[in-house]
Amino acid sequence: MTTKKNSHPSEVAKSAPMKKLERLIAEQPSQKIQMAPTRLHQLTRRDVLLFGAGALAALAGGGFLLPQDTLSRLGVRRDMDPPAKEWFLNKALRIDDDVAEALYSVNRSVPTYTKSQITPLKNNYNGATPGAGYIPGWNLTLDGLASGLSISLDIGNLTTRFSSHEQITRLVCVEGWSAVAWWSGLRFDDLLRAYPPMSQAKWARVESSVNLDASGNPDPYFMSLDLATARHPQTLLATHLNGHPLTVDHGAPLRLLVPVKLGLKNVKAVTRISYAAEEPRDYWAERGYSRYDGI
Amino acid sequence: MIRSTPPDCEPKSTSAVPQRQHVLVVKRHHLLVRWSHWLNVPILLGLVLSGISIYWSSPVYQHKPNPTTGNFDVAADIGIWICAHVPGLHHYSDPPDWIYNHLSLGPGMLALALRLHWLCAYSFMLNGAVYVAGLVLGGGWRSLLPRRTDVLDALKMFRYYIGFPFAKLLRRKWLHPHFNTKYNALQRAAYFSVPVAGCLSVATGWAIHKPMQLHWLAAMFGGYNAARVWHFWLMWLYVLFLVPHLILVVSDGWDTLRSMIVGWSTRVEPRAAIAHDH
Numbered sequence: 001m002t003t004k005k006n007s008h009p010s011e012v013a014k015s016a017p018m019k020k021l022e023r024l025i026a027e028q029p030s031q032k033i034q035m036a037p038t039r040l041h042q043l044t045r046r047d048v049l050l051f052g053a054g055a056l057a058a059l060a061g062g063g064f065l066l067p068q069d070t071l072s073r074l075g076v077r078r079d080m081d082p083p084a085k086e087w088f089l090n091k092a093l094r095i096d097d098d099v100a101e102a103l104y105s106v107n108r109s110v111p112t113y114t115k116s117q118i119t120p121l122k123n124n125y126n127g128a129t130p131g132a133g134y135i136p137g138w139n140l141t142l143d144g145l146a147s148g149l150s151i152s153l154d155i156g157n158l159t160t161r162f163s164s165h166e167q168i169t170r171l172v173c174v175e176g177w178s179a180v181a182w183w184s185g186l187r188f189d190d191l192l193r194a195y196p197p198m199s200q201a202k203w204a205r206v207e208s209s210v211n212l213d214a215s216g217n218p219d220p221y222f223m224s225l226d227l228a229t230a231r232h233p234q235t236l237l238a239t240h241l242n243g244h245p246l247t248v249d250h251g252a253p254l255r256l257l258v259p260v261k262l263g264l265k266n267v268k269a270v271t272r273i274s275y276a277a278e279e280p281r282d283y284w285a286e287r288g289y290s291r292y293d294g295i
Numbered sequence: 296m297i298r299s300t301p302p303d304c305e306p307k308s309t310s311a312v313p314q315r316q317h318v319l320v321v322k323r324h325h326l327l328v329r330w331s332h333w334l335n336v337p338i339l340l341g342l343v344l345s346g347i348s349i350y351w352s353s354p355v356y357q358h359k360p361n362p363t364t365g366n367f368d369v370a371a372d373i374g375i376w377i378c379a380h381v382p383g384l385h386h387y388s389d390p391p392d393w394i395y396n397h398l399s400l401g402p403g404m405l406a407l408a409l410r411l412h413w414l415c416a417y418s419f420m421l422n423g424a425v426y427v428a429g430l431v432l433g434g435g436w437r438s439l440l441p442r443r444t445d446v447l448d449a450l451k452m453f454r455y456y457i458g459f460p461f462a463k464l465l466r467r468k469w470l471h472p473h474f475n476t477k478y479n480a481l482q483r484a485a486y487f488s489v490p491v492a493g494c495l496s497v498a499t500g501w502a503i504h505k506p507m508q509l510h511w512l513a514a515m516f517g518g519y520n521a522a523r524v525w526h527f528w529l530m531w532l533y534v535l536f537l538v539p540h541l542i543l544v545v546s547d548g549w550d551t552l553r554s555m556i557v558g559w560s561t562r563v564e565p566r567a568a569i570a571h572d573h
Contacts, residue, residue, distance in 0.1 A: 030321040047557040058337040092414035103508040110507040176353035288406030
C-alpha cells in the first residue's frame with residue numbers, strides 16, 4: 001500500500017497516536033551541564049561521605065536487629081539485647097497482623113478441593129503425642145458464656161445436637177508445608193449460637209489440657225481466636241478426618257479446624273473454650289510468632 | 296554554582312573562562328533512584344538471609360529420609376558434600392547445617408526469621424515505590440524500556456563481555472559494540488527484568504503469605520506450593536544478577552559507581568563516540 005514515493009510503507013501505516021506514543025517512550029538526550037571541577041569534587045565528597053554514613057548506619061542496624069547466634073558466626077559479640085529491638089520487631093509483626101485482619105472477610109470462602117486432591121497430613125504435634133487414655137473421660141468445657149454458666153459437653157452431646165458439615169480444605173503450616181484434607185464436624189458458629197458468649201466477648205481462648213512437651217510432660221496448649229474468625233462458615237470443630245473419626249495423632253475426639261489461620265491455631269484435642277473481652281494469651285505469640293496468624 | 300547550558304552554546308576556547316576550568320557532566324540517576332538502589336542492599340540481604348532461615352523449617356526440595364541419618368533436606372546434602380570435599384572443612388562440626396550457617400541467619404530460628412522477613416518485605420515494597428517514583432520524576436524509565444532491536448544487540452554485548460578477558464590475555468583489540476542509548480541492550484534487559492522480578496517476588500510472597508484471602512494470586516502461580524517454588528527461585532535470580540552487576544561496575548570504573556552515589560557522570564557522550572568502528 002505505497003502511497004508516496006520514497007517513503008517506507010510501515011512509516012505511512014503508523015497512526016498519529018502511535019507516533020505520539022513513540023515520542024513519549026523515546027529516550028531523551030541527557031542535558032550536558034558545565035560544572036567547575038572543584039564543585040564536582042565537593043559534591044562527590046559530600047555524597048560519598050553521606051553514603052559511608054548510611055553504610056555504617058545499615059551495619060549498626062544489622063547488629064541491632066540480628067540475633068546473637070548470627071552475629072557470633074561473624075565474630076561479633078553484642079553484650080546487650082535492647083528492649084527497643086523487641087518493640088521494633090513486634091511493631092513490624094503487628095503491622096502485618098493488621099494487614100491480615102483487614103484482608104479477612106467472613107464472606108470470603110477458602111478454596112475447596114476434590115477427594116482426588118487430598119494429600120497426606122503428618123502429625124505435627126508440638127512435643128510428644130498424648131496417649132489415648134484421655135479420650136474416655138474427654139469433655140469440652142465452655143466458659144465466659146452469656147448465661148454465666150460453665151457448660152460441659154461430651155462428644156455424644158456435640159455430634160447429636162449439631163449438624164455435621166464437611167469440607168476439603170488446605171491446612172497451611174507456619175513452617176511452609178501444607179496438606180489438603182477432608183474434614184467434617186460441627187460449625188463453630190453453630191456452637192456460638194447454641195451457647196452465646198457474654199455480650200462484650202471478642203475473643204475465644206481455645207485450649208487443650210492434654211498436650212505434652214517433647215519429653216512427655218504436660219504442656220497445656222492455648223491459643224487466641226478472634227470471634228470474627230470463629231464465626232466463619234468454614235471454621236469447624238472437626239470430629240472426622242478423611243471420613244474416619246479423628247485419631248489421637250490428629251486431635252481425637254475434637255479439634256479446631258480454622259483454614260483461614262495458620263496450622264498452629266488449629267488446636268488438637270480441644271478441652272476448653274473460654275470467651276473473653278480482652279485478647280487471651282497465645283502459646284506461639286509468647287514464643288515470638290504472630291498472634292493473629294490470618295492467612 | 297551549576298550552570299546549565301545546552302550543548303550547542305558551550306563556551307568556546309575564545310570565551311573569557313578558560314575551558315579547562317570546567318567539566319561537562321550529565322545527570323545519570325535521580326536522587327530517589329540512587330537512594331532506593333542502595334537501600335536495596337541491606338533489605339535484599341535481610342530478605343535472602345531470613346528467607347533461607349525460613350526455608351530451613353520446611354525445605355521445598357526434599358527426598359525420602361536417609362535410613363541412617365534421617366536427613367531429607369537437599370540443602371543439608373549439599374552441606375555434607377561441601378564439608379566432605381572442600382579442603383579445610385573436613386572437621387566442620389555440623390555439615391548438614393553448613394548451608395544454613397553460611398547462607399542464612401542460622402537454622403532453628405523460624406519465629407525471628409519470620410519477623411525480620413516481614414520487616415524487610417514491607418521495607419522492600421516501600422522502597423520499590425520510591426524507586427518507581429524516582430524513575431518517573433527523573434524520566435529514567437524511558438531508558439529501561441525494551442526495544443525491538445534488543446535481542447540481537449544483547450547477543451552482541453554478551454559476545455563482547457565473554458570475549459573481553461580472552462582478548463586481554465591475547466593482547467588483541469576487542470571493540471565495544473556501538474550504542475547511543477544510556478544503557479546497552481544487555482544492561483537494559485537486566486535493569487528491566489530485575490524490577491519485574493521484584494514485583495513477582497512481592498506477588499509470590501503475598502500468595503504464600505495469604506494463600507486463603509489471596510487464593511486467586513496463589514492460583515496465578517499454579518497454587519500455594521508452586522508459588523513457594525517461584526518465590527524461592529526468584530531469590531536466586533537476584534543472586535545471579537548480582538555477580539555480573541558487581542564485576543561490571545568494578546571493571547567500568549569510578550565514574551559509573553559515582554553516578555549511582557552522586558548522580559553525575561562525566562561521560563557525556565554515548566558509547567558510540569568512544570568505541571571505534573569494527
